[in-house]
Amino acid sequence: MIEKNLIIIGGGPAGLAAAKAAYDEGERDILILEREQNLGGILNQCIHNGFGLHTFKEELTGPEYAGRYVKEVVARGIEYKLGATVINVTKDKVITCVSEAEGLAKYKAKAIILACGCRERPRGGINIAGSRCAGIFSAGTAQKLVNIDGYMVGKEVVILGSGDIGLIMARRMTFEGAKVKAVVELMPYSSGLNRNIVQCLNDFDIPLKFSHTVVDINGEGRVSSVVIAQVDEKLNPIMSTAEEIKCDTLLLSVGLLPENELSKMAGVELSPITGGGIVDDDMMTGVEGIFQCGNILHVHDLVDFVSEESDLAGRRAVAYIRNGKISKDYVDVSATGGVRYVVPQKISRQTDCATLKLKMRVANVFRNKRLVVEADGEEIFSKKRPVVAPGEMETISLNATHLDKIKKASKVVVSLKEA
Amino acid sequence: MKEMICICCPMGCHLQVDASDLSNIKVTGNTCPRGEKYAKDEMVCPKRMVTSVVRVNGGTINMTSVKTSESIEKKLIFDALDTLKGITLDAPVHEGDVAVKNVCGSGVDFVVTKNVPKK
Ligand SMILES: Cc1cc2nc3c(=O)[nH]c(=O)nc-3n(C[C@H](O)[C@H](O)[C@H](O)COP(=O)(O)OP(=O)(O)OC[C@H]3O[C@@H](n4cnc5c(N)ncnc54)[C@H](O)[C@@H]3O)c2cc1C
Ligand code: SF4
Numbered sequence: 001m002i003e004k005n006l007i008i009i010g011g012g013p014a015g016l017a018a019a020k021a022a023y024d025e026g027e028r029d030i031l032i033l034e035r036e037q038n039l040g041g042i043l044n045q046c047i048h049n050g051f052g053l054h055t056f057k058e059e060l061t062g063p064e065y066a067g068r069y070v071k072e073v074v075a076r077g078i079e080y081k082l083g084a085t086v087i088n089v090t091k092d093k094v095i096t097c098v099s100e101a102e103g104l105a106k107y108k109a110k111a112i113i114l115a116c117g118c119r120e121r122p123r124g125g126i127n128i129a130g131s132r133c134a135g136i137f138s139a140g141t142a143q144k145l146v147n148i149d150g151y152m153v154g155k156e157v158v159i160l161g162s163g164d165i166g167l168i169m170a171r172r173m174t175f176e177g178a179k180v181k182a183v184v185e186l187m188p189y190s191s192g193l194n195r196n197i198v199q200c201l202n203d204f205d206i207p208l209k210f211s212h213t214v215v216d217i218n219g220e221g222r223v224s225s226v227v228i229a230q231v232d233e234k235l236n237p238i239m240s241t242a243e244e245i246k247c248d249t250l251l252l253s254v255g256l257l258p259e260n261e262l263s264k265m266a267g268v269e270l271s272p273i274t275g276g277g278i279v280d281d282d283m284m285t286g287v288e289g290i291f292q293c294g295n296i297l298h299v300h301d302l303v304d305f306v307s308e309e310s311d312l313a314g315r316r317a318v319a320y321i322r323n324g325k326i327s328k329d330y331v332d333v334s335a336t337g338g339v340r341y342v343v344p345q346k347i348s349r350q351t352d353c354a355t356l357k358l359k360m361r362v363a364n365v366f367r368n369k370r371l372v373v374e375a376d377g378e379e380i381f382s383k384k385r386p387v388v389a390p391g392e393m394e395t396i397s398l399n400a401t402h403l404d405k406i407k408k409a410s411k412v413v414v415s416l417k418e419a
Numbered sequence: 420m421k422e423m424i425c426i427c428c429p430m431g432c433h434l435q436v437d438a439s440d441l442s443n444i445k446v447t448g449n450t451c452p453r454g455e456k457y458a459k460d461e462m463v464c465p466k467r468m469v470t471s472v473v474r475v476n477g478g479t480i481n482m483t484s485v486k487t488s489e490s491i492e493k494k495l496i497f498d499a500l501d502t503l504k505g506i507t508l509d510a511p512v513h514e515g516d517v518a519v520k521n522v523c524g525s526g527v528d529f530v531v532t533k534n535v536p537k538k
Contacts, residue, residue: 037479047484047532048470059427061470063484063533067514147472150481175471175500194433195426203467203493387433 010115012041014294021314040066130217139253154249166253282316337415375409478510
């Protein structure tokens with residue numbers, strides 16, 4: 001058994017930022033375990049630009065953003081292993097890892113940061129009738145095939161889901177010469193960023209059909225058409241509106257799920273809403289010494305926020321290695337009134353942080369609201385929000401005065417109220 | 420008054436643009452000066468960054484990614500993409516390498532955004 005102070009599972013933007021922060025905090029005994037043959041995670045396939053304006057004050061593509069962090073990690077001489085898949089984590093922080101180079105290896109860590117990212121919801125997780133023919137891909141798989149392997153997936157495309165990956169792929173397929181016939185969205189709004197609707201659909205006159213879904217897939221061997229229909233308020237298809245669209249490819253962009261198999265093995269309590277762990281203001285889960293950050297914790301739309309959150313996790317993991325667990329009792333932070341969830345879900349009364357960011361998502365599109373934080377019913381923070389949408393994560397920055405009030409409260413609630 | 424969404428960064432600020440006088444376009448709703456510049460350019464001459472991929476010979480992966488070194492006129496997008504078809508770079512390629520110089524006479528290059536080492 002190899003002993004390490006800090007082991008980070010996952011070498012995507014979350015793992016890299018956590019490693020860099022931990023090193024800069026003075027920790028030298030760090031190991032990153034990454035399953036793929038490259039560091040950088042999913043950003044390696046996100047070749048479009050728009051990353052990093054908050055972190056680097058310039059606009060980078062996904063591979064460039066990842067490249068910056070890889071450089072920082074390499075420059076610090078932080079140890080990492082590639083092709084190393086972690087298959088088990090225990091609550092005593094024993095890690096089992098398999099790799100071609102070392103076979104089966106066991107590690108024992110003083111602290112673990114889980115930074116495994118998320119995966120795409122597969123077709124089985126939604127429920128579309130119709131034939132199981134070729135030509136149906138998840139949008140992320142198609143992104144990898146086109147951008148990394150150089151394999152074009154189809155000529156006439158329908159995309160189900162208007163999240164960012166679906167929107168980005170609509171433009172990508174268009175650039176590669178395909179005809180994107182429609183992007184079909186179940187909800188009356190898109191969960192993608194506005195800029196992606198502008199840049200990826202409107203620019204190329206690709207129709208975005210809100211409150212529609214795919215009800216049938218036709219084809220023998222390969223997809224030949226899909227049938228779409230409008231849905232009612234209860235999201236049930238109205239079959240009289242059914243319309244057939246000829247296509248050879250259907251891309252599914254129907255959501256991401258945090259990758260929490262390892263967390264479950266370690267006994268980490270998960271949130272039924274985010275699908276990620278329940279963490280405190282140090283990003284520590286309920287299992288002492290096990291931290292989470294990035295998409296494993298909750299799905300982020302901006303990698304900049306992943307880096308920021310992971311920087312915190314890296315620093316606090318080092319504090320834990322040095323001083324053990326300081327937090328003894330917690331104030332629960334809950335979401336209500338249009339706010340779907342808040343991370344972190346609890347704040348330590350012993351916290352020595354002068355500032356804290358709360359991240360959250362709203363349940364619907366709302367206009368002219370205020371985001372409000374209440375401590376035992378007293379409004380301690382309020383911020384005007386002319387428009388909020390489920391696709392854009394909201395952030396509240398709390399200062400020392402807010403935190404003092406929170407530490408004395410028995411519960412904290414975040415909600416949307418009339419402006 | 421025209422409503423538009425700034426696409427210069429993922430914040431996606433909602434801009435209100437008063438272009439009744441083209442020599443004095445008024446922009447509100449932007450968080451930073453780039454938003455104002457975007458709205459003005461969008462009214463006068465819309466431009467886009469273009470990203471795509473180029474085939475790599477003898478590398479650890481088949482494709483590298485490229486971007487335009489600056490944004491190019493929107494109407495040039497597909498002509499620009501055509502310049503990438505049929506070209507192959509030899510591994511190793513490095514971030515910052517020029518894949519295509521002076522794309523369609525725009526003065527803008529396609530530059531590599533991903534290192535691909537030799538196999
Ligand atoms: C298909 C797809 C496309 C996306 N496109 C965009 C986009 O265009 N713009 C954007 O801002 N965000 C995008 N995102 C969100 C993006 O994932 C985040 O911004 C960011 O990459 C999250 O960083 P991360 O480190 O948490 O996760 P990831 O980047 O997913 O990194 C997690 C890493 O952990 C490794 N790992 C997982 N399990 C194990 C294990 N058991 N053992 C060892 N290693 C493991 C993985 O191989 C991976 O490298 C996309 C996400 C997906 C899934
Ligand atoms: S105005 Fe500035 S902050 Fe807002 S979207 Fe544009 S570039 Fe981003």
